[in-house]
Amino acid sequence: MSYAIIGFGKIGHALARAFARSGIDVSVATTRDPESFASDAASIGPTIIPRTLADAVMADTIFLAIRFESHPEVAKALPSWKGKTIVDVTNAYGVPPEALGDLPSSKAVARAFPGSRLVKGFNHLPAAVLDQDPAVNGGRRVVFLASDDDGAAAEVGALAGKLGFSPITLGGLSDGGLLVQARGNSWGQLIFKNLVTFD
Template sequence: MACDRRTLLRASAFVLALAAGPALAQQDSKIPIAVIGGGNIGGTIGGLWVKAGHPVMFASRHPEDLKPLVEKLGPLAKAGTVEQALAFGDAVLIAVPYKAYPELGQTHAGLLKGKVVLDAGNATKARDGELAAEAESAGIGATSAKYLPGARLVRAFNAANYRLFAQSAHRSGAKMAVPIAGDDRQALTVAAALVRDAGFDPVVVGGLDAARQFQMGAPNYGRDVTGPEARKAFGVAE
């Protein structure tokens, strides 16, 4: 419980720093982040956060395999077990195959409780079987919430291929939109700030149920559009 309170206090301080203005936010809003999964999405987005000044711990069942990644990213990047990373991070990015969600949520329920969790997973029939059918029927947001109970869940970074994120981060001109959805207002604020730090324009589509609109196979999945274009497509205000 003490750990949960500390995490909530740090997340609140992060939100307050963002509200205080750009200069203070730039100085005070660097929080430790756990990236569960060091593959294409995890390595790409986690790497962008490291470059933005966030300390990041990448996790897998075999953290020694992540040594080349963290050495390339420098001293702000670390590798660890899933348990170590979840204890380290005030925010969490989940970027593992969707079939791992039930075990991940069950095994690490205590460490996930109260954490802002950015959920980048997609469910595919060939790999994830019945979970893909469940996500299609119930919606990916509701399905993730079922298997990650207690997490302050935000769907993010799932709507495009990692290559598109890598080539579009911090691009000149209008930034690439990243749609996000969640039921926790403060978690959405934290997630939006992290999307900006990665070099994109966050577009809040709605609550978790609205994540259906940009899950794999939906019309708004896989689109490289600007923030204003995305807000128009989703029918949300500026």
């Protein structure tokens, strides 16, 4: 299984550090030449591999750590996303619901990536919290996941576990997804909830 993070801002860095802590290879890409952020990637660790966008989208599982408004541009990188799992880490705060066709924000993202299996996740925590070690006082920090594809949710949940998080699946995008979405001027009820589970 191969992984990529599209976007290398604060959230992209936080995700990259999670992969680095776990020693898992992950490609990172932006719309810029990878040489422009190669030293930044190297400072995180040797498992963080700068790539072009065209190369990064060849990964099996792709994290969208970009501004919501940028996802249609990324979606143009492939004619079909069949066989890919997209982890939607975006938030559509400030985007009017009518601009999304009154859909949950992740359903709008899913439409842009035809053929993909989309999982909403890793978006409810601020970058500064997501960036911290998820091991907290003997427990593990929670990440919420929502998807209309149970298999994709299970795979991303297993990866979240390898990254040290405690995944909690909320159901489909039209119900559970609403709990962790931001759109218009509202936040889902679970946005910013910094929870920890203990075994």
